[in-house]
Amino acid sequence: MSLQDPKLFGKVAVLFGGSSAEREVSLMSGAGVLEALRSRGVDAHAFDPAERDLTDLKREGFDRCFVALHGRHGEDGTVQGALELLGIPYTGSGVMASSVAMDKVMTKRIWQADALPTPKYVRLAFDQQSREQIMVVPDVLGLPLIVKPPREGSSIGVTKVQGYSQMQDAVALSAKFDADVLCEEFIEGEEVTCAVLGQGLDARALPVVRIAAPEGAYDYQNKYFTDDVKYQCPSGLPEAEEREIQRITLAAYHTLGCRGWGRADVMIRASDRKPFLLEMNTSPGMTSHSLVPMSARAAGIPYEELCVRVLASAALDAKGGAN
Known part of the structure; x- marks a missing residue:
């Protein structure tokens, strides 16, 4: 797919908004993408699946979709499955990779099977949340620890637990x-965080972004609605550390079967500088605060070009390539 002739993309729907807890962020992402694509001459239109039926995409003759949805019913394989049935190529990972990456427990199981580093964890299923079962978790993982919903993003429902007394409330929130x-x-x-663009052997890790949040509170509010968080890209990390983070991110992307683009969140342990994979985002944010555009800029890719490149990668699982 040529990046030079926007007419080759045909009629494009930018899917944003949606019904997940991350709707507000998705609205910001989608607005940015829509403006960027139109500025490059793409026939792009806004489409909010929370307000319209996806079958309208077929009825109105859309040729491909840019998925700027975040969270459930957008990033979890459900919309991807619907687009497969409609036969409309879409950006980002396919059905299986999207659904697996949305579930942090399944993601960890796959990464562990491939010997990729990820923090130890305990899964408390819906029927394993008695007070007794909750209170033994710190004995297994140590304190502090993190409690979060395995199928949400943007730090929603996340608690950093400092002591046993906080466990009950943290689990209840999650x-x-x-x-x-x-x-x-x-x-x-x-x-x-480290972003990836491309598919298969052509996939490339972009420059690493270092995140410095006030008191380490890289939460929903600080991520999207304040300027208190400081980002460094280039990261300023030693070259060997940067390369290692890019290596494990690319391996994590491949082992989950991701395509198009994605972004891994990583922690570097202070005691020995070992990196640990936290999660893979298969529909990363594209807001003014977002990290993939920042990383792309450091690699010489302006925001508008990034949006066009991602759109050019739109594909169907069934065809194994772009339309």
């Missing part, structure tokens, strides 16, 4: 967003 609860070893150190 359980509001997901029946299962993920308890994870806390890695003391620096948080970084």
